[in-house]
Amino acid sequence: MYDKVFAIFGTVMVFFYLGLAVFLLTTDLFEIDRALRIVLSVPLFIYALYRFFVSYEKIRESFFSKDEDEK
16 A cells, blocks of 8 residues: 555656756756756756656556455
8 A cells, every 4th residue: 555655656756856957957046057057957857767767666566566465
């Protein structure tokens, strides 16, 4: 049960990290140098990609695999 909740939460966090990276790159809300924006956004993109693949595996495992208990 909790595996499914954590898998969905991980997917939501992927969108959060991607949104934050895009927000940092495109906003004029902060007076941050363009190079610093890129330095902050690229790790967020990379981490979002990593979390995407981890979440994909968790979702596949939690929702689409047959457990021994659920026969």
